[in-house]
């Protein structure tokens with residue numbers, strides 16, 4: 001097939017591409033990651049690039065989302081424009097998938113190391129006419145503790161040469177009750193594992209010394225699947241709409257994880273062959289994509305996963321570059337939208353053994369909620385939409401460098417940005433802050449309606465003057481164009497506020513229905529635990545002000561960081577904790593909210609802001 005040359009600027013990278021390939025796929029093929037929150041549907045217009053040369057005519061989505069002027073100067077949507085000849089593509093900074101602030105720490109509970117992987121240095125007696133035991137029997141009998149009942153053919157084949165070539169001095173590597181490897185001499189101190197949190201947006205890995213239980217490295221990166229859609233639903237759509245969609249998403253995450261393994265090995269100065277086990281926590285869709293399992297039935301009702309049970313598979317089956325005889329353990333899922341990440345979070349926060357009622361909230365594009373104590377746990381998932389991830393917000397962006405992450409109205413607008421650089425847009429925590437401040441100052445009324453300048457006489461001039469009317473309605477000028485990185489002003493529009501109300505209304509309603517199931521009041525909540533990146537970076541006072549959280553008082557709200565990753569780490573270090581995770585998944589009662597009449601009844605009311 002004829003190939004065309006597509007040059008990506010300013011990188012200067014060249015892709016050799018067949019006709020009909022989208023610019024987005026061409027970019028991905030040479031490692032250039034472009035924003036693609038809508039998963040290539042042409043609706044988010046975040047993948048804007050300029051193209052010169054052989055490219056298809058603008059699609060209907062492009063003519064809808066790009067102005068005539070933009071099209072005339074060569075702007076195209078990378079997910080829509082197809083290569084028809086040699087071309088030069090310029091990918092602006094704003095279009096690139098930039099690394100966001102990644103949360104790589106969380107509540108830390110020290111558990112005694114009782115890892116599933118054990119290494120036994122052995123000095124075996126040599127065989128003789130008086131002692132004709134088999135090599136395997138000899139190894140098994142010499143181990144002072146632990147039982148080995150199985151061994152693979154692959155390992156058996158290595159044993160005779162290794163024993164005799166090393167004076168019968170070897171180290172047996174035992175995983176559970178299986179002899180998974182034999183190594184020369186005494187390598188018992190080189191015993192490592194990695195715990196991964198596979199999030200929809202970010203990946204975090206913790207390298208752990210399995211002898212001592214100490215963490216010796218952390219690696220974090222963006223989930224490269226983000227180029228195929230920001231949320232779980234768009235990833236599932238990608239799988240259903242592309243014949244090779246599952247394979248592509250699976251290999252993307254495996255490649256990224258292998259990169260992290262490499263990074264962790266360099267940090268710890270260790271050999272990847274000394275990594276024997278990996279544990280994984282992720283939402284149910286990420287869990288399936290990691291394992292290469294088709295997640296399509298999680299998408300539509302009745303939202304059925306292929307598997308919820310914990311899985312233990314060979315690392316080489318997944319192509320993970322650790323010891324080829326190593327294993328991968330995935331924590332169990334609860335349901336299609338309450339996954340192993342939540343099980344990890346429950347484990348790490350000790351919610352399952354708490355004698356007081358607590359609420360655990362993990363907010364992403366779905367709000368995953370767990371309520372209860374040691375007497376019982378109940379969970380649900382509610383579609384919050386992508387507002388808190390900065391998507392569908394006119395000047396929204398992820399919590400990447402340049403995102404406005406804190407805002408106050410103090411005489412005028414005061415803000416900070418991620419990375420302390422010029423603003424590029426606003427992320428979820430900034431959106432929450434500005435909404436809370438607009439409510440406090442009366443710029444928003446409790447219905448979420450933005451007031452015009454004339455009805456805000458008491459407000460300081462500099463704030464009042466920031467309100468103006470565009471053809472889409474009222475908007476609030478957060479940052480003037482001359483202060484931003486790209487020279488474009490950052491606005492908060494009436495529509496942005498509505499998106500926020502939809503998101504917070506869905507989460508608040510989910511909380512309300514869980515409380516109703518257990519016949520609890522807000523006073524019964526001893527603590528509200530916020531898991532995940534958004535929960536960690538948000539201002540809890542703002543979250544309470546806008547009614548995202550139940551009105552419990554800020555002293556009862558606590559961030560627990562990357563609780564999913566912490567749960568995966570605990571399950572790696574301790575077989576006891578692993579059993580507890582499996583028990584938790586069985587004990588959590590899942591409540592399906594979709595189609596519930598009381599959800600819709602309460603949702604509209606919960607979109608309103610609290611009157612303080």
Ligand code: FES
Pocket residue numbers: 035036037038039040041042043044045046047077078079080
């Ligand atoms: S419009 Fe191209 S990825 Fe959304």
